[in-house]
Amino acid sequence: xxxxxxxxxxxxxFNARAFSTSAHFxxxxxxSINADxxxxxxHETCKWGAAHPYGDNPRDTGMARLTLNxxxxxxxxxxxDEVQKLGCSLSVDQMGNMFARQSGRLESTAPMIAMGSxxxxxxxxxxxxxxxxxxxxxxxxxxxxxxxxxxxxRFPKSMCSSGVWAGAVPIQKAWDLCDIHDSNxxxxxxxxxxxxxxxxxxxxxxxxxxxxxxxFELHIEQGPIxxxxxxxxxxxxxxxxxxxxxxxVHGKDAHTGTTPFSARQxxxxxxxxxxxxxxxxxxxxxxxxxxxxxxxxxxxxxxxxATNVTFTLDIRHPQDSVVHTVQEVCLxxxxxxxxxxxxxxxxxxxxxxxxxxxxxxxxxxxxxxxAADCLVGPEKSMLMTSGAGxxxxxxxxxxxxAMIFVPCRDGVSHHPTEYCxxxxxxxxxxxxxxxxxxxxxSKANKGSGV
Amino acid sequence: xxxxxxxxxxxxxFNARAFSTSAHFxxxxxxSINADxxxxxxHETCKWGAAHPYGDNPRDTGMARLTLNxxxxxxxxxxxDEVQKLGCSLSVDQMGNMFARQSGRLESTAPMIAMGSxxxxxxxxxxxxxxxxxxxxxxxxxxxxxxxxxxxxRFPKSMCSSGVWAGAVPIQKAWDLCDIHDSNxxxxxxxxxxxxxxxxxxxxxxxxxxxxxxxFELHIEQGPIxxxxxxxxxxxxxxxxxxxxxxxVHGKDAHTGTTPFSARQxxxxxxxxxxxxxxxxxxxxxxxxxxxxxxxxxxxxxxxxATNVTFTLDIRHPQDSVVHTVQEVCLxxxxxxxxxxxxxxxxxxxxxxxxxxxxxxxxxxxxxxxAADCLVGPEKSMLMTSGAGxxxxxxxxxxxxAMIFVPCRDGVSHHPTEYCxxxxxxxxxxxxxxxxxxxxxSKANKGSGV
Numbered sequence: 001x002x003x004x005x006x007x008x009x010x011x012x013x014f015n016a017r018a019f020s021t022s023a024h025f026x027x028x029x030x031x032s033i034n035a036d037x038x039x040x041x042x043h044e045t046c047k048w049g050a051a052h053p054y055g056d057n058p059r060d061t062g063m064a065r066l067t068l069n070x071x072x073x074x075x076x077x078x079x080x081d082e083v084q085k086l087g088c089s090l091s092v093d094q095m096g097n098m099f100a101r102q103s104g105r106l107e108s109t110a111p112m113i114a115m116g117s118x119x120x121x122x123x124x125x126x127x128x129x130x131x132x133x134x135x136x137x138x139x140x141x142x143x144x145x146x147x148x149x150x151x152x153x154r155f156p157k158s159m160c161s162s163g164v165w166a167g168a169v170p171i172q173k174a175w176d177l178c179d180i181h182d183s184n185x186x187x188x189x190x191x192x193x194x195x196x197x198x199x200x201x202x203x204x205x206x207x208x209x210x211x212x213x214x215x216f217e218l219h220i221e222q223g224p225i226x227x228x229x230x231x232x233x234x235x236x237x238x239x240x241x242x243x244x245x246x247x248x249v250h251g252k253d254a255h256t257g258t259t260p261f262s263a264r265q266x267x268x269x270x271x272x273x274x275x276x277x278x279x280x281x282x283x284x285x286x287x288x289x290x291x292x293x294x295x296x297x298x299x300x301x302x303x304x305x306a307t308n309v310t311f312t313l314d315i316r317h318p319q320d321s322v323v324h325t326v327q328e329v330c331l332x333x334x335x336x337x338x339x340x341x342x343x344x345x346x347x348x349x350x351x352x353x354x355x356x357x358x359x360x361x362x363x364x365x366x367x368x369x370x371a372a373d374c375l376v377g378p379e380k381s382m383l384m385t386s387g388a389g390x391x392x393x394x395x396x397x398x399x400x401x402a403m404i405f406v407p408c409r410d411g412v413s414h415h416p417t418e419y420c421x422x423x424x425x426x427x428x429x430x431x432x433x434x435x436x437x438x439x440x441x442s443k444a445n446k447g448s449g450v
Numbered sequence: 451x452x453x454x455x456x457x458x459x460x461x462x463x464f465n466a467r468a469f470s471t472s473a474h475f476x477x478x479x480x481x482s483i484n485a486d487x488x489x490x491x492x493h494e495t496c497k498w499g500a501a502h503p504y505g506d507n508p509r510d511t512g513m514a515r516l517t518l519n520x521x522x523x524x525x526x527x528x529x530x531d532e533v534q535k536l537g538c539s540l541s542v543d544q545m546g547n548m549f550a551r552q553s554g555r556l557e558s559t560a561p562m563i564a565m566g567s568x569x570x571x572x573x574x575x576x577x578x579x580x581x582x583x584x585x586x587x588x589x590x591x592x593x594x595x596x597x598x599x600x601x602x603x604r605f606p607k608s609m610c611s612s613g614v615w616a617g618a619v620p621i622q623k624a625w626d627l628c629d630i631h632d633s634n635x636x637x638x639x640x641x642x643x644x645x646x647x648x649x650x651x652x653x654x655x656x657x658x659x660x661x662x663x664x665x666f667e668l669h670i671e672q673g674p675i676x677x678x679x680x681x682x683x684x685x686x687x688x689x690x691x692x693x694x695x696x697x698x699v700h701g702k703d704a705h706t707g708t709t710p711f712s713a714r715q716x717x718x719x720x721x722x723x724x725x726x727x728x729x730x731x732x733x734x735x736x737x738x739x740x741x742x743x744x745x746x747x748x749x750x751x752x753x754x755x756a757t758n759v760t761f762t763l764d765i766r767h768p769q770d771s772v773v774h775t776v777q778e779v780c781l782x783x784x785x786x787x788x789x790x791x792x793x794x795x796x797x798x799x800x801x802x803x804x805x806x807x808x809x810x811x812x813x814x815x816x817x818x819x820x821a822a823d824c825l826v827g828p829e830k831s832m833l834m835t836s837g838a839g840x841x842x843x844x845x846x847x848x849x850x851x852a853m854i855f856v857p858c859r860d861g862v863s864h865h866p867t868e869y870c871x872x873x874x875x876x877x878x879x880x881x882x883x884x885x886x887x888x889x890x891x892s893k894a895n896k897g898s899g900v
Contacts (some may be wrong), residue, residue, distance in 0.1 A: 093588050163451055223708035242707060244752050254861070256740035256764045257692060257837030258673035261733060263861055272725035279791070283711060290706035291718055294759075300743045302694050302762040302802075303838075309744075312752040314706045341729070352752075365851045388753075407883030411704070411713055 019335055028374050029437040031130050035426030038139075042425065048074045052336075056235070063124060066154035068190035075360065076196060079146060086132045088143060091210060095161040095174060096191045099210050102128055102141035105443070109214035111399070112141035112204070113430060113440055116162070116391050123189070127433045139444035142436055147391045148187075148196075155187045162391035164202045164397055171202055183285050204398035214364060214439055215395035217403045218432045220420050222388055224411030233372040233381040233431055234405030237365045238391045240385050241323045241357035242316040247334070249347040254305040264342035267309040268296060273337045274347075278313055287317035287326045288387070318385040320357050333423060358393050364402035364439060371434030375427065402430050405431030408427040478824050479887040481580050485876030488576040492875065498524045516604035518546070518640035526646060530662040536582045538593065541660060542648030545611035545624060546641045549660050552578055552591035554832035554896070561656070561663035561849070562591035563890055564843050565882055566612070577616065579885045589894035590663060590885055594780060597841045598637075598646075599627075605637045606630055612841035614652045615659070616848055621652055654848035664814060664889055665845035667853045668882045670870050672838055674861030682874060683822040683831040683881050684855030687815045689809035689843045690835050691773045692766040697724065697784070704755040714792035717759040718746060723787045724797075728763055728780050737767040737776045738837070768835040771808050808843050814889060821884030822854075854881050 048071035066072065076098065080090055083100035091099040101112050115127060130136075147165075148318065152158030155177035163169035175188035191197040203209030236358055251267030275291045282289035294311040313330070317323045331349075338345050365383075372381035384405060386393075395401045406428035407417040420428075493509055498521035506684075516522060526548065530540055533550035541549040551562050564578060578594065580586075597615075602608030605627035613619035625638035641647040642818030676684055701717030725741045733737035744761040763780065767773045779801075788795050815833075822831035834855060845851045856878035859869040870878075 222705050223710065224713040225710065228713070240707065255672050255765055255838055256738065256742060257690065257839075258671065259837070259861060260673065260675065261729070261738070262645065263674040263678070264739070268744060269725060269729055272722040272741075275719060275722035276726055278712070288706065288711070289714070290753075290755060291722075292706060292746070292752050292754050292756055294718060294744055294745055296742070302742050302764050304742050305740060306742055314752050316644055316707050387709070388705055389707075411709060412807075 002402075016101045027134070029434055031134050031433060031437070033126050033130050033341035033426050033433060035422060037129070037420045038426055038429055040400045041126065041338065045078060048072070048078075050437060067149040067151065068187065068194060068196070069103070069154065070390045073194040073196070076146070081414075083128065083144065086128050088128065091200055092196055093165075093200040093202040093210055094171060094198055095202040096148040096196035096198065097161050097162050097165065097202060097210070098196075099143060100128070101141050101146075101392055102131070102138075102187045104140040104142065104440070105137040106139045108140050109223070111211040112143045113138070113214040113436055113443075114143055114145045114216070114395075114399075115214045115436060116145045116147060116215050116217045117397060124447055126429045127436065130433060136314070138437065138440040140440050142440065145212070145215070145391075148191075149174075150391055154179055159389055159391050159394055160187075161202065162394040165204055166394035168394060196385050212395060212399045213443075214361070215392055215399055215401040216364065216368070216432060216435055217392040217401075218428045219390060219391060219403060219405055220408035220418070221405040221411065222334040222408065225384065226382075226405060227409070227411065229382065231380050231382050232376050232407060232427055234384040235365060235368045235372055236384050236386050236392075236403035236405055237358065238360050238385050239358040239389065240318045240387055241320040242314060242355050243323055243327060243351060244347050244353035244355070245313045245315070245327070245351055247271070247311050247313060247347055247349045249309045249311075249338070249345050251275070251305060251308060253307045256303045256305060259305065261342055264305055265345050266341060267345050267347075268306045269341055270337055270345045271309040271311050271346070273340070274330075274334045275311060277337060278315075278326075281329045281333060282315065282326055285317070285322055285326050285329075288316060288320050289316075289326060289330070289381045290314045299407065316387060318357055323357075355389070355393075358396055360392070360396055360402040361400035363442065364400045364435075367439040367442065368402055368404055368435045369430065370438045371431045374434060375431055402435075404428055404435065453817065464790050465600040478885055479764055481584050481586055481883060481887070482627050483876050483880045483883060485872060487579070488876055488879055492574065495525050495528060498522075498528075515600065516624065518637065518644060518646070519604065525642040526596070526644070529861070533578065533594065536578050538578065541650055542646055543615075543650040543652040544621060544648055545614050545652040546598040546612050546646035546648065546662070547615065547652060547720040548596040548646075549593060550578070550595075551591050552581070552588075554590040554592065554890070555587040556589045558590050560590055561661040562593040563588070563664040563846075563886055563893075564593055564595045564662045564666070564849075565886060566595045566597060566665050566667045566845060576879045577886065580883060586671065586891040588887065590890055592890065595662070595665070595841075598641075599624075600841055604629055609839050609841050609844055610637075611652065612844040614846035615654055617653065618844060622624055636900045651659050661669040662845060664811070664891075665842055665849055665851040666814065666818070666882060666885055666889070667840060667842040667851075668878045669840060670868070671834075671851055671855040671861065672828045672858065672860035675834065676832075676855060676857035677859070677861065679832065681830050681832050682826050682857060682877055684834040685815060685818045685822055685831055686810065686834050686836050686842075686853035686855055688768065688835050689808040690766045690768045690837055691770040692764060692803070692805050693773055693777060693801060695763045695765070695777070695799050695801055697721070697761050697763060697797055697799045699724070699759045699761075699788070699795050701755060701758060701795045702793075706753045706755060706857055709755065714728070714755055715795050716755045716791060717795050717797075718756045719791055720787055720795045720797070721759040721761050723790070724732045724780075724784045725761060727787060728765075728776075730777055731779045731783060732765065733780075735767070735772055735776050737765060737772050739766075739776060739780065740764045765789045766837060768807055773807075805839070805843075808846055810842070810846055811850035813892065814850045814885075817889040818852055818854055818885045819880065819886045821881045824884060825881055852885075854878055854885065856881075 088100040088102045148161040164171050164174050177187045179185040203206040204211045247269045249267035251265035278289040296306045301305050315326050392401045392403050406424040538550040538552045588780040598611040610624050614621050614624050627637045629635040651658040654661045699717035699721045701715040746756045750756050765776050842851045842853050854876045
């Protein structure tokens with residue numbers, strides 16, 4: 001904990017120097033996140049849903065707080081209490097999204113500058129508390145959003161409620177999502193049971209919904225690039241495009257002992273070569289291509305060539321054109337592979353998801369870059385593209401948005417051993433605070449400049 | 451049908467010429483299988499179990515007569531009636547194996563020369579009927595064995611009862627086999643229900659069991675070699691060796707969008723390369739290597755690198771040393787593949803089945819070759835090695851044994867469209883008859899030569 005405080009101190013000193021040599025850098029907020037309290041708060045809220053212990057320390061656990069289960073309802077009520085203690089107003093929309101709003105000194109009616117997060121697994125915060133205890137007033141209203149069902153682990157649609165808010169997911173479809181273990185329970189029935197079905201329309205519409213002035217999100221990287229390059233802040237300027245395809249390779253079942261290679265139509269051999277080829281093709285293009293699922297029919301046996309094989313392909317790159325090219329080259333190469341062995345196989349495919357690349361707002365990115373440069377300097381931060389989907393990908397369609405990444409141990413996420421150090425939690429929260437303050441300040445300056 | 455008869459006539463003429471020019475050839479039996487009746491009999495018995503129609507003709511069906519179900523009991527009773535009408539004695543052992551025995555003219559007590567088959571899917575015969583109606587007497591006793599549960603489709607152990615007979619499968623284990631759809635039903639309980647639990651020990655022991663003097667088996671090739679090379683009789687001189695291995699490749703689950711290739715431990719990519727490599731290695735050695743099953747954990751998803759992958763490997767070659775070499779080269783190559791991508795994967799493996807190559811009896815093979823040369827000539831027959839397991843593989847351990855293959859359409863077996871033409875059924879049965887007569891004659895000559 002002391003280390004975290006020290007680093008913040010060092011960072012402020014560093015920033016002071018940086019500020020003196022470059023006009024690009026905004027002055028730091030002079031606010032400092034209380035790392036000890038932040039860490040305590042994180043673990044306090046983790047009592048609702050701690051699971052999957054992996055070490056000796058009682059805090060060495062994973063978290064399994066599923067959307068709108070009893071633990072999630074408890075942490076939502078805790079969140080409501082805490083933000084109200086800070087003097088925030090709280091709004092809840094029809095998807096149970098919670099909007100905590102702290103007034104700015106301008107008493108502007110402009111939509112608030114939001115820090116988005118999701119409590120269904122990890123709580124975050126500390127910024128509003130720090131502002132409050134320092135009596136710090138932003139120009140515009142700022143606040144926190146708790147987006148419902150980001151993970152999609154209980155109700156299988158990730159970024160579900162930011163998707164509704166952005167108009168990308170129909171609300172009825174979201175409400176009708178069933179608990180994966182109990183089809184009698186829907187997302188809507190759980191919203192009602194816990195009293196989180198709000199009146200406000202879940203939309204960015206200024207008339208009927210809850211529009212946002214900006215959206216900043218702090219997240220662990222979920223990858224190894226920051227730890228491996230020794231950086232502590234990722235300035236996320238967009239999200240890579242991705243396409244999910246499912247391939248079915250059709251062969252013919254045959255006895256493995258009596259059928260020479262020349263007479264076979266072996267879909268599993270072909271699929272194996274296709275998977276290996278997609279990896280090589282993605283490497284050549286600096287893209288990613290991954291197969292997570294492969295299936296043979298349930299009656300497959302050791303001594304029978306399979307009838308058919310299904311596998312998924314997930315292609316990603318920050319540029320849509322590269323995603324497209326990798327897909328095209330894969331299809332061409334798969335066609336060649338299909339005729340390579342024995343009597344050949346056939347295949348068909350479906351495009352299940354097509355998520356174009358997203359560019360985040362330049363001003364938001366600039367505010368995060370300013371914060372990162374202040375706190376750790378350019379050599380300890382880097383511009384990045386998010387590999388995964390996040391609520392911010394949806395908010396970016398309706399308000400200026402960007403994200404901050406902090407390192408997580410070994411790049412591991414979605415696993416009980418997912419871990420972000422107290423220092424990086426504090427540093428990330430400090431960066432979030434600085435970015436919001438910088439953005440608020442810039443916006444006020446622009447406004448006054450008109 | 452006419453064609454089949456014509457062919458038999460041609461064959462006899464051909465044989466006469468062959469005989470006149472080579473002392474190696476035995477005289478033909480002068481018996482001729484009644485192809486029409488054989489075909490009718492095959493379809494008569496198929497009324498018990500016809501299933502999976504694939505064409506317009508009522509006979510365009512598959513067969514699904516599972517071991518010891520009611521249809522199988524009916525065809526067993528039909529078989530018992532028919533062989534008793536022919537004057538055969540019938541014995542049933544503790545595995546329900548049925549031994550039909552026709553006395554030879556020498557009234558020898560030597561174990562009978564058997565034609566083995568299994569009625570659990572296909573009936574066969576015609577040989578004994580043909581001998582009977584021609585008043586033809588072999589020297590030694592000859593007969594038919596109906597081996598119980600050859601297919602292993604209902605009670606999951608193929609060649610189960612010839613295995614017990616050969617001492618390779620403990621009888622209790624065979625009796626305890628459960629119906630794959632109803633664990634309350636065992637092979638023994640079905641033997642009892644239908645009255646086919648005999649008193650004779652299921653063994654080749656001359657004191658307590660039912661020893662055989664020889665074992666000939668007629669079977670479809672289950673592969674494409676005969677049809678593709680335009681041959682009509684395969685003289686099977688042995689069965690290839692095979693090993694079944696199961697590999698588990700251990701990786702680490704990771705987000706496909708956020709984890710660069712360099713940081714991955716992707717077991718599915720590695721398994722794909724291993725499967726492709728095993729195919730290439732087998733080709734280099736003129737062997738077979740096949741993967742029929744691949745599995746990822748049930749929680750696998752499109753955007754997650756799998757935790758681990760399991761796949762089977764089936765390696766075959768007529769020489770055990772080549773099977774061994776292919777396995778060794780695969781293991782070495784798999785080791786290299788495991789460290790090829792990202793942070794590498796680990797793998798372990800088990801040897802589930804090790805079935806050494808089998809060489810059939812030279813005299814039995816010679817008798818089949820003599821029959822084939824007579825019937826179709828050397829250019830229409832060929833020496834072969836069986837790729838699949840058969841009852842004869844077990845009998846060969848305790849009595850002189852060999853097999854005859856006839857072509858099946860497109861090499862397809864274990865499928866409703868499995869089909870052997872009336873001509874090939876008749877020709878195969880004729881070859882079986884000639885081989886048994888030749889073997890019986892040779893044995894008598896040897897005996898008289900002593």
